[in-house]
Amino acid sequence: MSTDARQPGQPAGPVGPVDSSRIPRYAGPATFARLPRLDQVGGTADVAVVGVPFDTGVSYRPGARFGGNAIREASRLLRPYNPAQDASPFALAQVADAGDIAANPFNINEAVETIEAATDDLLGTGARLMTLGGDHTIALPILRSVARKHGPVALLHFDAHLDTWDTYFGAEYTHGTPFRRAVEEGILDTSALSHVGTRGPLYGKQDLDDDAKMGFGIVTSADVMRRGVDEVADQLRQRIGDRPLYISIDIDVLDPAHAPGTGTPEAGGLTSRELLEILRGLAGCHLVSADLVEVAPAYDHAEMTSVAASHTAYELTTIMARQIAAERAA
Numbered sequence: 276m277s278t279d280a281r282q283p284g285q286p287a288g289p290v291g292p293v294d295s296s297r298i299p300r301y302a303g304p305a306t307f308a309r310l311p312r313l314d315q316v317g318g319t320a321d322v323a324v325v326g327v328p329f330d331t332g333v334s335y336r337p338g339a340r341f342g343g344n345a346i347r348e349a350s351r352l353l354r355p356y357n358p359a360q361d362a363s364p365f366a367l368a369q370v371a372d373a374g375d376i377a378a379n380p381f382n383i384n385e386a387v388e389t390i391e392a393a394t395d396d397l398l399g400t401g402a403r404l405m406t407l408g409g410d411h412t413i414a415l416p417i418l419r420s421v422a423r424k425h426g427p428v429a430l431l432h433f434d435a436h437l438d439t440w441d442t443y444f445g446a447e448y449t450h451g452t453p454f455r456r457a458v459e460e461g462i463l464d465t466s467a468l469s470h471v472g473t474r475g476p477l478y479g480k481q482d483l484d485d486d487a488k489m490g491f492g493i494v495t496s497a498d499v500m501r502r503g504v505d506e507v508a509d510q511l512r513q514r515i516g517d518r519p520l521y522i523s524i525d526i527d528v529l530d531p532a533h534a535p536g537t538g539t540p541e542a543g544g545l546t547s548r549e550l551l552e553i554l555r556g557l558a559g560c561h562l563v564s565a566d567l568v569e570v571a572p573a574y575d576h577a578e579m580t581s582v583a584a585s586h587t588a589y590e591l592t593t594i595m596a597r598q599i600a601a602e603r604a605a
């Protein structure tokens with residue numbers, strides 16, 4: 276039996292979310308934004324939302340393996356029209372939930388290979404990826420795969436942390452090291468690398484020197500407060516230009532008051548309003564894929580972290596869907 280969600284006679288075009296005026300939004304199994312599963316739209320989509328339940332790379336509190344599903348649950352309340360970007364993303368492009376990439380929790384090297392191979396498969400279908408959950412380790416295999424397709428990409432990294440450290444306990448693949456590995460591997464365009472929301476204590480001043488040598492610019496959390504979201508977004512847009520762009524968002528970029536459900540919280544972070552506004556200011560950039568990591572629901576309260584994460588992923592999918600529609604029209 277076909278599992279295609281399109282009814283016979285239904286016009287071609289994207290299959291959207293379940294209609295919440297007919298089926299209450301709290302009914303049924305959760306997919307991101309109540310979108311169809313990938314297998315319900317014939318196995319290909321313009322944007323594939325995919326969970327990566329892996330948190331073996333963490334240096335402090337575990338639990339980000341549950342982030343993807345928590346975000347899916349919190350995303351039931353998203354609605355189809357995004358007024359901030361004046362767009363109905365799920366009508367402009369086929370967005371579908373591709374389920375989870377299952378990776379070995381007992382072997383980080385094998386997990387990194389598995390994530391890379393699964394990302395290759397999904398990107399090979401022509402989809403852009405919006406990955407949910409997991410710890411920040413997962414950005415490395417995803418970036419490898421993205422760079423195989425697009426060449427070295429510009430990176431916007433929203434995070435309290437630099438994540439350009441070298442090793443932890445001798446391990447190269449951890450959630451504090453993905454971007455140093457990526458620079459070493461030549462998969463990032465080092466003329467367009469920025470951290471946003473950086474703050475908190477470091478191991479030493481050398482951390483900043485090393486990071487700058489790799490090519491990163493830093494917009495600290497305090498810079499966002501002082502300069503404001505529009506100026507920051509303008510500056511980032513100029514730095515990125517029309518390069519293929521990857522956005523990696525660690526939810527701990529938000530203040531713990533906005534996102535307590537995370538593994539390595541740091542005081543003095545962005546508000547969810549600031550994060551969403553900066554992202555909206557990046558519309559028009561050539562966003563090829565994105566991740567949203569480090570949501571650890573066990574430390575969350577009232578779903579505040581996963582609600583913030585679901586809205587963040589919604590803005591990112593809206594940027595991608597608008598661009599896909601514009602490319603199609605061109």
Ligand SMILES: N=C(N)NCCCC(=O)O
Pocket residue numbers: 334335411436438450451525527538539569
């Ligand atoms: N990527 C995240 N969330 N954290 C990295 C923190 C690394 C450390 O424990 O120093």
Ligand SMILES: [Zn+2]
Pocket residue numbers: 434435436525527528539569
């Ligand atoms: Zn972080």
Ligand SMILES: [Zn+2]
Pocket residue numbers: 411434436438450525569
């Ligand atoms: Zn991080």
